[in-house]
Amino acid sequence: MSSVSVPTSQKVAIVASTGQKVQIKDHPVKSPEDLAPGECLLKMHCTGVCHTDLHAALGDWPVKPKVPLIGGHEGVGEIIAIGKDTEDCPVKVGQRVGVKWVAYSCRDCEFCRKGLEQNCEKVLLSGYTTDGTFSQYLVSFVHVVTPIPDNLESESAASILCAGVTVYRALKYSQTDPGDWIVIPGAGGGLGHLAVQYARYMGRRVIAIDGGEEKHKLCMSLGAEVWIDFTKSKDIVADIKKVTDGKGAHGAVVTTASSSGYTQAVDYLRDGGHLMAVGLPAEAKLDASIFFTVFKSITIHGSYVGNRQDALEAINIAATGAVKCHYKMKKLSEIESVYEDMAKGKIAGRIVLSMD
Numbered sequence: 251m252s253s254v255s256v257p258t259s260q261k262v263a264i265v266a267s268t269g270q271k272v273q274i275k276d277h278p279v280k281s282p283e284d285l286a287p288g289e290c291l292l293k294m295h296c297t298g299v300c301h302t303d304l305h306a307a308l309g310d311w312p313v314k315p316k317v318p319l320i321g322g323h324e325g326v327g328e329i330i331a332i333g334k335d336t337e338d339c340p341v342k343v344g345q346r347v348g349v350k351w352v353a354y355s356c357r358d359c360e361f362c363r364k365g366l367e368q369n370c371e372k373v374l375l376s377g378y379t380t381d382g383t384f385s386q387y388l389v390s391f392v393h394v395v396t397p398i399p400d401n402l403e404s405e406s407a408a409s410i411l412c413a414g415v416t417v418y419r420a421l422k423y424s425q426t427d428p429g430d431w432i433v434i435p436g437a438g439g440g441l442g443h444l445a446v447q448y449a450r451y452m453g454r455r456v457i458a459i460d461g462g463e464e465k466h467k468l469c470m471s472l473g474a475e476v477w478i479d480f481t482k483s484k485d486i487v488a489d490i491k492k493v494t495d496g497k498g499a500h501g502a503v504v505t506t507a508s509s510s511g512y513t514q515a516v517d518y519l520r521d522g523g524h525l526m527a528v529g530l531p532a533e534a535k536l537d538a539s540i541f542f543t544v545f546k547s548i549t550i551h552g553s554y555v556g557n558r559q560d561a562l563e564a565i566n567i568a569a570t571g572a573v574k575c576h577y578k579m580k581k582l583s584e585i586e587s588v589y590e591d592m593a594k595g596k597i598a599g600r601i602v603l604s605m606d
């Protein structure tokens with residue numbers, strides 16, 4: 251418990267029902283006295299805006315979010331209160347922590363025991379099945395929040411908590427080796443630009459695919475060796491084969507929100523290649539040749555965010571300075587225009603919102 255003064259009302263960005271405009275509204279703050287054991291109250295500093303938040307606001311996925319919905323799932327804040335009778339509390343009042351897509355997992359079901367906390371039978375998803383980080387105050391869970399190292403500022407840490415963790419885990423399980431070629435469709439976006447950096451950190455050679463000069467410059471500055479503009483290339487498979495001794499790439503981490511980023515992946519992977527499916531287009535089917543998937547010994551993995559350990563690893567790498575989120579700061583009240591730019595593919599890197 252803490253003696254800090256907590257207002258009864260705050261500003262949040264909320265959608266009344268999916269497909270409607272996001273609005274800034276007053277919303278109650280849970281009183282510290284009402285926190286359940288295991289809960290903590292955070293005063294939020296900032297939050298990244300992920301393309302998932304736009305999917306949630308539109309309601310375009312086959313699994314629907316709760317409404318009304320306060321979105322957001324990559325935020326950093328300070329713990330200002332902890333529920334009384336919380337046992338084995340791993341965090342303290344005053345500590346800076348991160349909130350992830352997985353807001354809560356039980357740590358006790360089959361999936362949690364196997365390290366698939368994101369698939370927990372009782373999972374709560376921030377900004378999807380429970381209210382998220384587009385708020386000035388947020389109730390979270392002491393066993394799930396991610397401690398932020400002192401030398402990593404909140405604005406730089408925010409997008410590591412979803413975009414960073416997700417691509418870090420996808421690369422970690424891609425069964426590629428240092429020196430191998432990784433193709434990253436969506437490389438200039440939020441997930442993609444972090445994937446380029448984690449891949450380089452792991453010693454992989456990066457072929458970045460995205461569109462436009464700003465994203466081209468960003469990807470090359472982050473260590474990509476090859477750039478392919480999907481809006482201009484006449485034959486992406488041929489472009490990739492040309493730079494990989496005619497054999498194709500060892501792995502692909504697809505981070506596009508449209509299905510077009512997936513279409514040729516099986517064709518440009520070499521024999522034994524791994525396709526890490528990360529981007530989540532609404533309703534699309536994976537259009538892969540069964541014959542060539544088998545004939546080329548291709549493995550297709552669905553890679554879904556990461557667990558608490560993946561988050562710590564991704565954050566610790568960012569804290570060394572080896573991976574940096576490239577972000578522009580905006581205010582929570584500007585969120586509608588951020589969604590508009592995101593839908594048009596205009597954002598290179600990430601937008602991070604301040605809560606003041």
Ligand code: NAD
Pocket residue numbers: 299300301302303305412413416435436437438439440441442459460461465480505506507508509510511512527528529530531553554555556592595597599
């Ligand atoms: P973003 O909008 O920041 O980036 C997507 C990028 O893809 C853009 O730069 C866009 O120009 C590019 N793009 C579009 N079509 C392309 C194509 N055919 N080839 C190459 N590039 C193309 O989005 P984001 O926040 O990085 O999220 C990307 C996707 O990942 C979303 O669908 C999001 O919901 C999903 N996501 C999945 C997980 C997971 O756990 N698997 C976690 C977070 C986000």
Ligand code: ZN
Pocket residue numbers: 300301302303323324351412413
């Ligand atoms: Zn996300």
